[in-house]
Every structure is written in structure tokens, then in C-alpha cells.
Amino acid sequence: MDRVNFEHIVLFTNDQDNDRLLISVLIRHFSRIHVIKSNAELVEQIKQSTPKVILVAAETLQETLLIYYEAIEELHAVDICEHAVVSLIPKHQEKEAYEAYRSGVINDYLIARPMYEIHRAIIICTHLLREIGLRGKNKRVEDFINIQENYSSHIKEIVLKGVQRKKDLEQSFESNLAEIEASLDRAEAHLASNKTAELDLASLKKILSFIRSNEIRPALLKLQSKALHLLELVVTDVSNVAIVAEAPLPDEPLEVESKTVASVDTTKYSYNKLYTDSKNANVPVEIPVVPKMLIVEDDHISLNLTIMLLRAFAIELDTSLSGRMALDLLSKKKYDVILMDINLPDTNGFYLIDHINKSNGINASTPIVMLTGNKNKSSVQQAVSVGAKGYIIKPLYKDSIVKLFKKYDIPLHLR
Structure with a gap:
């Protein structure tokens, strides 16, 4: 070296x-x-x-x-x-x-x-x-290999080929990283000019999947910051339909996809309005019910995107990054709905769902919906077997939130 x-x-x-x-x-x-x-x-x-x-x-x-x-x-x-x-x-x-x-x-x-x-x-x-x-x-790999007199020609050849393949993969990743960063910059510039922004979401998802913790390369941290900033600009306009499924029966398909968009009350309320005009002085002001939601999710990127999305709605939102924190919140506060990730740093969502449903706590009857990043049938069925009411494929979109609240007859209003 x-x-x-x-x-x-x-x-x-x-x-x-x-x-x-x-x-x-x-x-x-x-x-x-x-x-x-x-x-x-x-x-x-x-x-x-x-x-x-x-x-x-x-x-x-x-x-x-x-x-x-x-x-x-x-x-x-x-x-x-x-x-x-x-x-x-x-x-x-x-x-x-x-x-x-x-x-x-x-x-x-x-x-x-x-x-x-x-x-x-x-x-x-x-x-x-x-x-x-x-x-x-x-040092160059060739410099090491060539001086090893006891290495056979076969070993030298296979090592050199393998190392070159690893280099090609790394260069490809670096190239993809630069390409995604450039596309994020272009998309942000287009949005600033009120133009349509195009993104290769598959490539972006692949790159972001390398970001698992704070111990990441600065280039990935920079990309994460740019991606979150851009998604914050556009997330409230995303209209893709996400999936909310009932607990599937053995003979039913795993997913139930809806092509229709559920309605939501678009009335905007003034929550701190302390007066009415003279015409309606004797009419009581309607105070809307604000639903309470808990999200148990340890993936910072996914959690941040969900929080951005929910800003559009009048929801009292709590979040937890661990099972221990979630249990503490659930013992103190009654929620209308709980979104539960499966992979948590100190436990798993299956245990938490089972514990909540078998307890006599204040959230024993609260609907719990599993968050999943894939369509793993066994994971969904396991969650359902311990009491989950259904599942949502991540990332969340507006329509998935609307359908979720409508399914469980929870009031939902835009801010």
C-alpha cells in the first residue's frame, strides 16, 4: 500500500x-x-x-x-x-x-x-x-500476483479476473451514484421552473437501499439529503395508488389492489378559531376529531417520507424507532390506528402485534396495520396470524392513507 x-x-x-x-x-x-x-x-x-x-x-x-x-x-x-x-x-x-x-x-x-x-x-x-x-x-493487484512464485497460473488468472469484476461493480455503482445525483439536481431545477420532473425511481430506490445508518460514505449522505429534499417538494402531489389489504384468507390472493381513489373531506378547519361572525353567532363551531396515529418504523428515510406525506392531513402523529419506545407510548396513550414495521432494532413487529392484541391495555382493540417493503406472503400471513388487520406496501402514498382511514371509519381531514 x-x-x-x-x-x-x-x-x-x-x-x-x-x-x-x-x-x-x-x-x-x-x-x-x-x-x-x-x-x-x-x-x-x-x-x-x-x-x-x-x-x-x-x-x-x-x-x-x-x-x-x-x-x-x-x-x-x-x-x-x-x-x-x-x-x-x-x-x-x-x-x-x-x-x-x-x-x-x-x-x-x-x-x-x-x-x-x-x-x-x-x-x-x-x-x-x-x-x-x-x-x-x-498497490496494483498485478504487482502482488506477479511476485508470488508459488502461485499457479490458474490461481493467478482467476484472482485477477475476480478482482477486475469487483472493480467494475464498484465503478458501476459510483457511476450510478453520479447519475442519480445529476438527475436529482435536474428534477429540482425543473420543479423550480414549474416544469415536469422525471426521475428513474428504480435506480433511486436501488441507490438509497445502500443507506442503512449514519455510518455511510459522505457521497451517499449527500445523495440522501438531496433525495429527501426533492421528495419533500413533490410528495404531496404523488397520486400513485398504494395497497391496503384485509387479512387474506387461504383461498384469496395476497394483495387486493384498488384502482379507485377513496374520497376525503377537503374541508379546512381553523382549530383555534375563538369567534364567529354575527350572522352565525348562535351556531356552535364544529370542532373536528383529530385522529391519533402511531408509526413504529426504524428506517429513517421511510419514516421521514411518511411524516412529510402526513403533513397534509389533520393527524396527531407519534413515531417510534424501537419496540421498547413503542410499548411505552402504547401504555400511555390511546391511538386510532397503528402502522407497524416488522424489522426493529430491539425486537420484531410480530412480537409487538401479538403482545398488544393479547394485552388488556388501552390499545388492545386498536387496528394494527403491517408496513412491508415487499410482497412476502409468509411475513404477511404471520403478521395476520398474530392479529394484524392488514398490510401496506411501502412507500406510502396519499391514497393509501385515505383508504386506510376509510376502511376503519376514522375521520380524516386536510389541514
């Missing part, structure tokens, strides 16, 4: 002699690293805007966590840089470090006292640098 021409590697150690081998390995592969030994220096590094990988060396995992998170706590009211943290630990702490990594407490760990895998530090740093959008220049 060629030496990387940026300064994004920070090593915190209070014993440089003990970590001398690690320091020498890092210096051989990166143009420069920052070696620091005080908490004040660590705080300053995290305050700087430059993205970086921070390695914290100490005698125990607990000590590395204390060093790092005390610095984070000191900066609780200050913007911090995008970074990843790696705990450098002794061998007997590996199991604890692995659990910390799995839980997200640290981004990675390295057994460094003593170092068993000399180049593992380079692999970890390179991987994490790529995660935060920074890349070094790799």
Missing part, C-alpha cells in the same frame, strides 16, 4: 515505549500519525473538523473507554468531527472488547500489548478510513 497523504490517524498512548512497534508499523504505511498522551490533546483532536481514526491504547478496555468517553463528555455542547474509535487492548480482554464492538461502544479493537498481528492495525485503520469517506491508494 502506498503511504497515504493525509493526517487522519491519531494514537493515544501513555506508554510510547510499550507501543513502539505499533507506532513504527503505522508510520511505515501512513504519511504521518499524531501520537498524543494527554486527555487535553485528545479533546482537541476530536474538536477539529478533519475526519479521523482514533486509536486508544491502555492496560484495560475499561480504561480505553474512560479515556475516550470522558473526552466526548467534555465536548457535549461542541460539534465534534466524524471519526471512528479503536480500543488497543491486551489479549485477555478480547472477549469483552468483542462484545463492546458488537454493541457499538467502539468501532473496532486490536490486541496490541503485545501485538500478535503486526499488520492488523493497518487493515483496521484503512477499513475505518473508507467508512468515513477517506481512501488511500492501494
Whole structure:
């Protein structure tokens, strides 16, 4: 690997002699690293805007966590840089470090006292640098393959072909990314000029599917922001008909698609109107019922789009990103309808639906509708078996909301 021409590697150690081998390995592969030994220096590094990988060396995992998170706590009211943290630990702490990594407490760990895998530090740093959008220049695959005298010609050929295919796929993804970004820019410009905007929704959906969390490349984060902004401009004008299905019977088709658009009361109300004109002074002002909805959804993109869509309606909306949060809300407030995603970070929607329907809580009779991104028959049937009233294919559209409320005779008004 060629030496990387940026300064994004920070090593915190209070014993440089003990970590001398690690320091020498890092210096051989990166143009420069920052070696620091005080908490004040660590705080300053995290305050700087430059993205970086921070390695914290100490005698125990607990000590590395204390060093790092005390610095984070000191900066609780200050913007911090995008970074990843790696705990450098002794061998007997590996199991604890692995659990910390799995839980997200640290981004990675390295057994460094003593170092068993000399180049593992380079692999970890390179991987994490790529995660935060920074890349070094790799050596050519051919340079590695050609010097391996014990490799057969067959092995060399198949490796070179496979690596080239991976490169082609990555270049194709980068090209699609640039193309989608350009199409979003064109669409926004057309909308600003009151022209029709055209989007390749299939390609956009494919690209956005790579965005799963906050740990994504800056290029994807930028694309996500642009896509959400554009969709916010047009989402209230989308007229595609989404699907709301009753619990399907064994002999019935999985989906029931309606080509008609259900009606909605388009009367706009003034909710804080404290007066009437003299002509109607004795006529009571009608106060419309505002339905209460809970959406349990951990996909930020899907949730944001749904929130944008529901702004057009007079709905009292609560959202939950986890099952635990949902159960807390459901124990305190009666809802008219619940939209439930299946895949949640701490549980699954099947369990929640079953728990709600079997409980004697205030939402035991509230209709729960499953949110699904595909037409998986077994998932739909499983949801129905535990008490779901039906399902809606994501993403949601205006018509799907209107039909959902009409199905359960819930009042719905435009704002």
C-alpha cells in the first residue's frame, strides 16, 4: 500500500515505549500519525473538523473507554468531527472488547500489548478510513500476483479476473451514484421552473437501499439529503395508488389492489378559531376529531417520507424507532390506528402485534396495520396470524392513507 497523504490517524498512548512497534508499523504505511498522551490533546483532536481514526491504547478496555468517553463528555455542547474509535487492548480482554464492538461502544479493537498481528492495525485503520469517506491508494493487484512464485497460473488468472469484476461493480455503482445525483439536481431545477420532473425511481430506490445508518460514505449522505429534499417538494402531489389489504384468507390472493381513489373531506378547519361572525353567532363551531396515529418504523428515510406525506392531513402523529419506545407510548396513550414495521432494532413487529392484541391495555382493540417493503406472503400471513388487520406496501402514498382511514371509519381531514 502506498503511504497515504493525509493526517487522519491519531494514537493515544501513555506508554510510547510499550507501543513502539505499533507506532513504527503505522508510520511505515501512513504519511504521518499524531501520537498524543494527554486527555487535553485528545479533546482537541476530536474538536477539529478533519475526519479521523482514533486509536486508544491502555492496560484495560475499561480504561480505553474512560479515556475516550470522558473526552466526548467534555465536548457535549461542541460539534465534534466524524471519526471512528479503536480500543488497543491486551489479549485477555478480547472477549469483552468483542462484545463492546458488537454493541457499538467502539468501532473496532486490536490486541496490541503485545501485538500478535503486526499488520492488523493497518487493515483496521484503512477499513475505518473508507467508512468515513477517506481512501488511500492501494498497490496494483498485478504487482502482488506477479511476485508470488508459488502461485499457479490458474490461481493467478482467476484472482485477477475476480478482482477486475469487483472493480467494475464498484465503478458501476459510483457511476450510478453520479447519475442519480445529476438527475436529482435536474428534477429540482425543473420543479423550480414549474416544469415536469422525471426521475428513474428504480435506480433511486436501488441507490438509497445502500443507506442503512449514519455510518455511510459522505457521497451517499449527500445523495440522501438531496433525495429527501426533492421528495419533500413533490410528495404531496404523488397520486400513485398504494395497497391496503384485509387479512387474506387461504383461498384469496395476497394483495387486493384498488384502482379507485377513496374520497376525503377537503374541508379546512381553523382549530383555534375563538369567534364567529354575527350572522352565525348562535351556531356552535364544529370542532373536528383529530385522529391519533402511531408509526413504529426504524428506517429513517421511510419514516421521514411518511411524516412529510402526513403533513397534509389533520393527524396527531407519534413515531417510534424501537419496540421498547413503542410499548411505552402504547401504555400511555390511546391511538386510532397503528402502522407497524416488522424489522426493529430491539425486537420484531410480530412480537409487538401479538403482545398488544393479547394485552388488556388501552390499545388492545386498536387496528394494527403491517408496513412491508415487499410482497412476502409468509411475513404477511404471520403478521395476520398474530392479529394484524392488514398490510401496506411501502412507500406510502396519499391514497393509501385515505383508504386506510376509510376502511376503519376514522375521520380524516386536510389541514
